[in-house]
Amino acid sequence: MRSLKLALAPLLCLAALAGCGDDDDTAPDPAAGEVACEYAEDGAQAAREVELPPSTAEEGDDVPATIETNVGALGITLDAGSAPCTVNSFLSLAEQGYFDDTQCHRLVTQGIYVLQCGDPTATGTGGPGYTIEDELTGDETYPARTLAMANTGQADTGGSQFFIVYADSQLPPQYTVFGTIDDDALAVVEKVAAKGAAGGAPDGPPTEKVTITGVTLK
Template identity: 35%
Template sequence: MLKKISLLLLSAIFLSACTTKPISPLVDDDKVLVNNQTTNQMTPTSTPPTLPISATINTSLGPITLELFPNKAPLTVANFVDLSTGSEGKDPFYNNLIFHRVISGFMIQGGDPLGTGTGGPGYSFADEFNQGLTFDKAGILAMANSGPNTNGSQFFITLAPTPHLNGLHTIFGQVIAGMDILEKIGNVEVGAQDKPIEDVVIVSINVTP
Protein backbone atom coordinates (compact mmCIF):
# COMPACT_ATOMS: atom_id res chain seq x y z
CA MET A 1 0.00 0.00 0.00
CA LEU A 2 2.88 2.35 0.73
CA LYS A 3 4.05 1.88 -2.87
CA LYS A 4 0.61 2.94 -4.10
CA ILE A 5 0.69 6.02 -1.92
CA SER A 6 4.14 6.96 -3.22
CA LEU A 7 2.95 6.54 -6.80
CA LEU A 8 0.07 8.90 -6.07
CA LEU A 9 2.46 11.57 -4.88
CA LEU A 10 4.84 11.09 -7.79
CA SER A 11 2.02 11.51 -10.28
CA ALA A 12 0.59 14.52 -8.47
CA ILE A 13 3.58 16.82 -7.89
CA PHE A 14 6.39 18.59 -9.67
CA LEU A 15 9.16 19.52 -7.27
CA SER A 16 10.90 22.87 -7.51
CA ALA A 17 13.47 24.77 -5.45
CA CYS A 18 11.92 26.54 -2.48
CA THR A 19 12.57 30.29 -2.36
CA THR A 20 11.96 31.73 1.09
CA LYS A 21 11.42 35.23 2.35
CA PRO A 22 13.10 36.56 5.51
CA ILE A 23 11.85 35.01 8.72
CA SER A 24 8.92 36.87 10.24
CA PRO A 25 8.64 37.17 14.02
CA LEU A 26 6.55 34.33 15.47
CA VAL A 27 4.67 36.26 18.13
CA ASP A 28 1.24 34.61 18.06
CA ASP A 29 1.26 31.96 20.76
CA ASP A 30 -2.19 30.67 19.79
CA LYS A 31 -1.48 30.21 16.08
CA VAL A 32 0.44 27.67 14.01
CA LEU A 33 2.60 29.50 11.50
CA VAL A 34 4.63 28.71 8.42
CA ASN A 35 6.43 31.75 7.05
CA ASN A 36 5.72 32.55 3.42
CA GLN A 37 7.52 30.60 0.73
CA THR A 38 7.25 30.34 -3.06
CA THR A 39 6.26 26.84 -4.16
CA ASN A 40 4.69 24.82 -6.91
CA GLN A 41 1.12 23.67 -6.35
CA MET A 42 0.38 19.98 -5.91
CA THR A 43 -2.98 18.65 -7.12
CA PRO A 44 -4.26 15.10 -6.48
CA THR A 45 -5.12 12.92 -9.45
CA SER A 46 -6.48 9.91 -7.56
CA THR A 47 -7.33 8.72 -4.06
CA PRO A 48 -4.93 6.52 -2.07
CA PRO A 49 -6.11 3.36 -0.28
CA THR A 50 -8.40 3.91 2.71
CA LEU A 51 -6.97 1.15 4.92
CA PRO A 52 -5.80 2.16 8.42
CA ILE A 53 -2.23 3.43 8.62
CA SER A 54 -0.12 4.13 11.69
CA ALA A 55 3.11 6.08 11.95
CA THR A 56 5.62 6.17 14.78
CA ILE A 57 7.70 9.32 15.14
CA ASN A 58 10.93 8.24 16.79
CA THR A 59 12.17 11.35 18.58
CA SER A 60 15.28 11.96 20.63
CA LEU A 61 13.03 11.90 23.71
CA GLY A 62 11.10 8.76 22.78
CA PRO A 63 8.48 7.43 20.31
CA ILE A 64 5.05 8.87 19.52
CA THR A 65 2.65 6.60 17.61
CA LEU A 66 -0.09 8.09 15.46
CA GLU A 67 -3.18 6.77 13.75
CA LEU A 68 -3.47 8.40 10.31
CA PHE A 69 -6.77 9.15 8.53
CA PRO A 70 -6.31 8.31 4.80
CA ASN A 71 -10.07 8.05 4.26
CA LYS A 72 -10.65 11.58 5.58
CA ALA A 73 -7.51 13.40 4.40
CA PRO A 74 -6.13 11.21 1.58
CA LEU A 75 -3.75 13.67 -0.05
CA THR A 76 -2.36 14.88 3.27
CA VAL A 77 -1.75 11.35 4.52
CA ALA A 78 -0.17 10.36 1.20
CA ASN A 79 2.15 13.36 1.42
CA PHE A 80 3.13 12.60 5.03
CA VAL A 81 3.80 8.93 4.27
CA ASP A 82 5.85 9.77 1.19
CA LEU A 83 7.98 12.29 3.08
CA SER A 84 8.38 9.87 5.99
CA THR A 85 9.52 6.90 3.91
CA GLY A 86 11.24 8.55 0.94
CA SER A 87 10.60 7.83 -2.74
CA GLU A 88 12.43 7.53 -6.06
CA GLY A 89 15.80 7.01 -4.42
CA LYS A 90 15.39 9.97 -2.05
CA ASP A 91 16.15 9.65 1.64
CA PRO A 92 13.26 10.01 4.08
CA PHE A 93 12.58 13.75 4.27
CA TYR A 94 11.84 14.00 7.98
CA ASN A 95 14.86 12.09 9.28
CA ASN A 96 16.99 14.21 11.64
CA LEU A 97 14.78 17.30 11.43
CA ILE A 98 13.83 19.04 14.66
CA PHE A 99 10.71 20.24 16.40
CA HIS A 100 11.53 23.88 15.82
CA ARG A 101 8.59 25.42 17.68
CA VAL A 102 7.19 24.25 21.01
CA ILE A 103 4.55 26.10 23.02
CA SER A 104 3.61 24.51 26.34
CA GLY A 105 -0.12 23.91 26.61
CA PHE A 106 -0.62 24.49 22.88
CA MET A 107 1.38 22.42 20.37
CA ILE A 108 4.71 21.12 19.07
CA GLN A 109 5.65 21.88 15.44
CA GLY A 110 8.18 20.18 13.14
CA GLY A 111 8.86 19.07 9.59
CA ASP A 112 10.89 22.09 8.43
CA PRO A 113 14.19 21.11 6.74
CA LEU A 114 15.65 24.50 7.68
CA GLY A 115 14.52 24.40 11.30
CA THR A 116 13.40 28.03 11.14
CA GLY A 117 9.73 27.91 10.17
CA THR A 118 10.47 28.95 6.56
CA GLY A 119 11.34 25.62 4.95
CA GLY A 120 9.32 23.06 3.06
CA PRO A 121 9.42 20.37 0.39
CA GLY A 122 9.27 22.74 -2.59
CA TYR A 123 5.54 22.41 -3.28
CA SER A 124 2.21 23.12 -1.62
CA PHE A 125 -1.17 21.44 -1.73
CA ALA A 126 -4.81 22.04 -0.88
CA ASP A 127 -6.51 21.84 2.50
CA GLU A 128 -8.68 18.83 3.30
CA PHE A 129 -11.28 19.68 5.93
CA ASN A 130 -13.63 17.05 7.38
CA GLN A 131 -16.57 17.98 9.58
CA GLY A 132 -16.00 14.91 11.72
CA LEU A 133 -12.48 16.00 12.69
CA THR A 134 -11.97 18.81 15.18
CA PHE A 135 -9.27 20.10 17.53
CA ASP A 136 -11.13 18.78 20.57
CA LYS A 137 -8.27 17.20 22.53
CA ALA A 138 -4.54 16.83 22.94
CA GLY A 139 -2.75 14.62 20.43
CA ILE A 140 -4.34 15.90 17.22
CA LEU A 141 -1.97 15.75 14.21
CA ALA A 142 -2.45 18.50 11.63
CA MET A 143 -0.69 20.50 8.94
CA ALA A 144 0.92 23.86 9.66
CA ASN A 145 0.42 26.47 6.95
CA SER A 146 0.79 30.13 6.01
CA GLY A 147 -2.79 30.48 4.79
CA PRO A 148 -5.37 28.55 2.77
CA ASN A 149 -4.01 25.73 0.59
CA THR A 150 -0.35 26.20 1.55
CA ASN A 151 0.37 22.80 3.09
CA GLY A 152 3.84 21.36 2.57
CA SER A 153 5.90 19.36 5.05
CA GLN A 154 5.43 21.17 8.37
CA PHE A 155 3.04 19.56 10.82
CA PHE A 156 2.06 19.97 14.46
CA ILE A 157 0.59 17.93 17.30
CA THR A 158 -1.67 19.61 19.85
CA LEU A 159 -1.01 19.58 23.60
CA ALA A 160 -4.57 20.59 24.52
CA PRO A 161 -7.95 21.23 22.87
CA THR A 162 -7.53 24.09 20.38
CA PRO A 163 -10.99 24.74 18.87
CA HIS A 164 -9.91 28.10 17.45
CA LEU A 165 -7.92 26.13 14.83
CA ASN A 166 -11.00 24.37 13.43
CA GLY A 167 -11.37 25.05 9.72
CA LEU A 168 -7.88 26.53 9.49
CA HIS A 169 -5.62 23.46 9.52
CA THR A 170 -6.03 20.01 7.97
CA ILE A 171 -6.33 17.27 10.59
CA PHE A 172 -4.95 13.94 9.39
CA GLY A 173 -4.22 11.85 12.47
CA GLN A 174 -4.11 11.48 16.23
CA VAL A 175 -1.75 10.13 18.88
CA ILE A 176 -2.58 6.59 20.03
CA ALA A 177 0.56 5.92 22.09
CA GLY A 178 3.33 8.05 23.55
CA MET A 179 1.29 10.87 25.07
CA ASP A 180 3.89 11.01 27.84
CA ILE A 181 6.58 11.69 25.23
CA LEU A 182 4.41 14.35 23.60
CA GLU A 183 3.97 16.05 26.98
CA LYS A 184 7.70 15.77 27.68
CA ILE A 185 8.48 17.56 24.42
CA GLY A 186 5.80 20.14 25.19
CA ASN A 187 7.53 21.00 28.46
CA VAL A 188 11.09 21.50 27.20
CA GLU A 189 12.81 24.83 27.77
CA VAL A 190 12.51 27.16 24.79
CA GLY A 191 14.18 30.37 23.66
CA ALA A 192 13.52 32.91 20.90
CA GLN A 193 10.64 32.10 18.54
CA ASP A 194 9.61 29.22 20.83
CA LYS A 195 12.55 27.10 19.64
CA PRO A 196 13.78 24.48 22.13
CA ILE A 197 17.12 25.33 23.74
CA GLU A 198 18.23 21.74 23.18
CA ASP A 199 17.18 20.20 19.87
CA VAL A 200 14.34 17.69 19.96
CA VAL A 201 15.12 15.56 16.91
CA ILE A 202 12.86 13.49 14.66
CA VAL A 203 15.24 10.56 14.30
CA SER A 204 12.94 8.70 11.90
CA ILE A 205 9.29 7.98 11.16
CA ASN A 206 8.16 4.39 10.68
CA VAL A 207 4.92 3.85 8.74
CA THR A 208 2.89 0.65 9.16
CA PRO A 209 -0.01 -0.24 6.84
Protein backbone atom coordinates in the same frame (compact mmCIF):
# COMPACT_ATOMS: atom_id res chain seq x y z
CA MET B 1 0.94 36.23 21.34
CA ARG B 2 1.32 36.17 17.58
CA SER B 3 -1.76 36.49 15.45
CA LEU B 4 -3.45 33.18 14.78
CA LYS B 5 -2.51 33.48 11.14
CA LEU B 6 1.13 33.19 12.17
CA ALA B 7 0.69 31.02 15.21
CA LEU B 8 0.89 27.73 13.37
CA ALA B 9 2.54 28.78 10.15
CA PRO B 10 5.81 30.69 10.32
CA LEU B 11 6.41 29.75 6.71
CA LEU B 12 7.31 32.04 3.88
CA CYS B 13 4.21 32.93 1.88
CA LEU B 14 4.17 30.60 -1.06
CA ALA B 15 2.86 31.39 -4.52
CA ALA B 16 0.48 28.57 -5.40
CA LEU B 17 1.07 27.58 -8.99
CA ALA B 18 -1.07 25.16 -10.91
CA GLY B 19 0.37 21.70 -10.67
CA CYS B 20 -0.35 18.08 -10.08
CA GLY B 21 1.28 14.97 -8.73
CA ASP B 22 4.14 13.03 -10.22
CA ASP B 23 4.34 11.67 -13.73
CA ASP B 24 1.98 8.81 -12.91
CA ASP B 25 -0.97 9.34 -15.26
CA THR B 26 -2.92 6.36 -13.95
CA ALA B 27 -6.50 7.42 -13.31
CA PRO B 28 -7.81 6.72 -9.81
CA ASP B 29 -10.25 3.85 -9.41
CA PRO B 30 -13.11 4.99 -7.13
CA ALA B 31 -14.28 1.40 -6.78
CA ALA B 32 -10.91 0.57 -5.26
CA GLY B 33 -11.09 3.50 -2.86
CA GLU B 34 -8.69 5.69 -4.81
CA VAL B 35 -8.82 9.48 -5.15
CA ALA B 36 -6.98 11.98 -7.32
CA CYS B 37 -4.59 14.37 -5.56
CA GLU B 38 -3.09 17.61 -6.83
CA TYR B 39 0.20 18.91 -5.48
CA ALA B 40 1.09 22.42 -6.63
CA GLU B 41 4.73 23.30 -7.15
CA ASP B 42 5.20 26.52 -5.21
CA GLY B 43 8.28 27.90 -6.94
CA ALA B 44 10.31 27.89 -3.73
CA GLN B 45 13.55 26.01 -3.20
CA ALA B 46 12.76 22.74 -1.46
CA ALA B 47 14.40 22.31 1.93
CA ARG B 48 15.35 18.86 0.66
CA GLU B 49 14.95 17.71 -2.90
CA VAL B 50 12.11 15.23 -3.22
CA GLU B 51 9.86 13.89 -5.93
CA LEU B 52 6.21 14.89 -5.94
CA PRO B 53 3.90 12.37 -4.26
CA PRO B 54 1.89 9.98 -6.44
CA SER B 55 -1.15 11.70 -7.93
CA THR B 56 -3.43 8.87 -6.78
CA ALA B 57 -4.02 8.09 -3.11
CA GLU B 58 -5.80 5.30 -1.31
CA GLU B 59 -8.79 6.45 0.71
CA GLY B 60 -10.24 4.72 3.73
CA ASP B 61 -7.97 2.69 5.96
CA ASP B 62 -6.10 4.08 8.96
CA VAL B 63 -2.33 3.82 8.59
CA PRO B 64 -0.35 3.13 11.77
CA ALA B 65 3.19 4.52 11.84
CA THR B 66 5.88 5.68 14.22
CA ILE B 67 7.78 8.96 14.28
CA GLU B 68 11.12 7.97 15.80
CA THR B 69 12.75 10.73 17.86
CA ASN B 70 15.62 11.15 20.28
CA VAL B 71 13.14 11.66 23.15
CA GLY B 72 11.02 8.61 22.43
CA ALA B 73 8.92 6.90 19.79
CA LEU B 74 5.73 8.70 18.80
CA GLY B 75 3.06 6.25 17.69
CA ILE B 76 0.68 7.82 15.20
CA THR B 77 -2.40 6.77 13.24
CA LEU B 78 -2.81 8.47 9.89
CA ASP B 79 -6.39 9.12 8.79
CA ALA B 80 -6.49 8.20 5.11
CA GLY B 81 -10.28 8.32 5.20
CA SER B 82 -10.57 12.02 6.00
CA ALA B 83 -7.30 13.28 4.51
CA PRO B 84 -6.06 10.80 1.89
CA CYS B 85 -4.00 13.30 -0.11
CA THR B 86 -2.33 14.74 2.98
CA VAL B 87 -1.51 11.25 4.25
CA ASN B 88 -0.26 10.33 0.78
CA SER B 89 2.13 13.29 0.85
CA PHE B 90 3.32 12.59 4.40
CA LEU B 91 4.09 8.97 3.56
CA SER B 92 5.84 9.95 0.34
CA LEU B 93 8.08 12.40 2.19
CA ALA B 94 8.76 9.84 4.91
CA GLU B 95 9.70 7.17 2.38
CA GLN B 96 12.13 9.62 0.74
CA GLY B 97 13.81 10.36 4.06
CA TYR B 98 12.66 13.95 4.10
CA PHE B 99 12.00 14.00 7.84
CA ASP B 100 15.16 12.12 8.83
CA ASP B 101 17.46 14.03 11.21
CA THR B 102 15.22 17.09 11.40
CA GLN B 103 14.44 19.25 14.42
CA CYS B 104 10.98 20.00 15.77
CA HIS B 105 11.55 23.72 15.62
CA ARG B 106 8.63 25.19 17.54
CA LEU B 107 6.82 24.77 20.83
CA VAL B 108 3.84 26.92 21.83
CA THR B 109 2.86 26.87 25.51
CA GLN B 110 0.25 29.63 25.79
CA GLY B 111 -3.11 30.03 24.07
CA ILE B 112 -2.50 26.97 21.94
CA TYR B 113 -0.43 23.95 22.85
CA VAL B 114 1.50 22.49 19.96
CA LEU B 115 4.85 21.06 18.95
CA GLN B 116 5.63 21.86 15.32
CA CYS B 117 7.95 19.75 13.17
CA GLY B 118 8.62 18.84 9.55
CA ASP B 119 11.04 21.58 8.41
CA PRO B 120 14.53 20.29 7.59
CA THR B 121 15.90 23.84 7.95
CA ALA B 122 14.50 24.13 11.52
CA THR B 123 13.66 27.76 10.76
CA GLY B 124 9.93 27.49 10.19
CA THR B 125 10.36 28.59 6.57
CA GLY B 126 11.29 25.31 4.88
CA GLY B 127 9.03 23.15 2.77
CA PRO B 128 9.13 20.39 0.14
CA GLY B 129 8.73 22.67 -2.88
CA TYR B 130 5.02 21.95 -3.30
CA THR B 131 1.76 22.59 -1.50
CA ILE B 132 -1.18 20.38 -0.61
CA GLU B 133 -4.84 21.22 -1.06
CA ASP B 134 -6.72 21.50 2.24
CA GLU B 135 -8.90 18.56 3.23
CA LEU B 136 -11.40 20.26 5.53
CA THR B 137 -15.02 19.83 6.52
CA GLY B 138 -15.29 23.08 8.47
CA ASP B 139 -16.03 21.12 11.65
CA GLU B 140 -12.43 20.43 12.64
CA THR B 141 -11.45 20.61 16.30
CA TYR B 142 -8.00 20.29 17.82
CA PRO B 143 -8.05 18.32 21.07
CA ALA B 144 -4.96 16.79 22.61
CA ARG B 145 -3.46 13.99 20.46
CA THR B 146 -4.37 15.72 17.16
CA LEU B 147 -1.90 15.57 14.26
CA ALA B 148 -2.51 18.37 11.75
CA MET B 149 -0.86 20.33 8.95
CA ALA B 150 0.56 23.80 9.43
CA ASN B 151 0.05 26.38 6.70
CA THR B 152 0.83 30.01 5.87
CA GLY B 153 -2.56 31.27 6.99
CA GLN B 154 -3.86 30.99 3.44
CA ALA B 155 -5.92 28.18 1.94
CA ASP B 156 -4.15 25.23 0.31
CA THR B 157 -0.65 26.09 1.54
CA GLY B 158 0.21 23.03 3.60
CA GLY B 159 3.53 21.38 2.76
CA SER B 160 5.72 19.31 5.06
CA GLN B 161 5.31 21.11 8.38
CA PHE B 162 2.91 19.53 10.82
CA PHE B 163 1.96 20.06 14.43
CA ILE B 164 1.15 17.80 17.36
CA VAL B 165 -1.46 19.10 19.81
CA TYR B 166 -0.54 18.12 23.36
CA ALA B 167 -3.42 19.90 25.16
CA ASP B 168 -6.86 20.91 23.91
CA SER B 169 -6.47 23.99 21.73
CA GLN B 170 -8.99 26.43 20.27
CA LEU B 171 -8.16 26.93 16.60
CA PRO B 172 -10.24 27.85 13.58
CA PRO B 173 -11.07 24.89 11.32
CA GLN B 174 -8.44 25.74 8.72
CA TYR B 175 -5.75 23.18 9.46
CA THR B 176 -6.11 19.74 7.89
CA VAL B 177 -6.32 17.03 10.55
CA PHE B 178 -4.60 13.96 9.15
CA GLY B 179 -4.17 11.75 12.19
CA THR B 180 -3.69 11.29 15.91
CA ILE B 181 -0.89 10.33 18.26
CA ASP B 182 -1.26 7.60 20.86
CA ASP B 183 -1.24 8.02 24.64
CA ASP B 184 2.42 7.09 25.01
CA ALA B 185 3.37 9.65 22.37
CA LEU B 186 1.28 12.28 24.15
CA ALA B 187 3.20 11.60 27.36
CA VAL B 188 6.50 12.10 25.51
CA VAL B 189 5.39 15.44 24.06
CA GLU B 190 3.96 16.57 27.40
CA LYS B 191 7.39 16.03 29.00
CA VAL B 192 9.01 18.14 26.29
CA ALA B 193 6.37 20.84 26.73
CA ALA B 194 6.84 20.87 30.51
CA LYS B 195 10.42 22.10 29.97
CA GLY B 196 9.10 25.01 27.93
CA ALA B 197 10.48 26.93 25.00
CA ALA B 198 13.95 28.43 24.83
CA GLY B 199 14.48 31.37 27.15
CA GLY B 200 11.16 30.83 28.86
CA ALA B 201 9.27 32.28 25.90
CA PRO B 202 5.72 31.09 25.24
CA ASP B 203 6.57 30.39 21.60
CA GLY B 204 9.91 29.23 20.27
CA PRO B 205 12.27 26.30 19.89
CA PRO B 206 11.69 23.70 22.62
CA THR B 207 14.22 23.81 25.44
CA GLU B 208 14.66 20.06 25.07
CA LYS B 209 15.79 19.46 21.52
CA VAL B 210 13.52 17.05 19.63
CA THR B 211 15.12 15.35 16.64
CA ILE B 212 13.13 13.15 14.27
CA THR B 213 15.37 10.29 13.23
CA GLY B 214 12.87 8.68 10.87
CA VAL B 215 9.29 7.66 10.19
CA THR B 216 8.40 3.99 9.91
CA LEU B 217 5.22 2.11 9.09
CA LYS B 218 4.07 -0.45 11.63
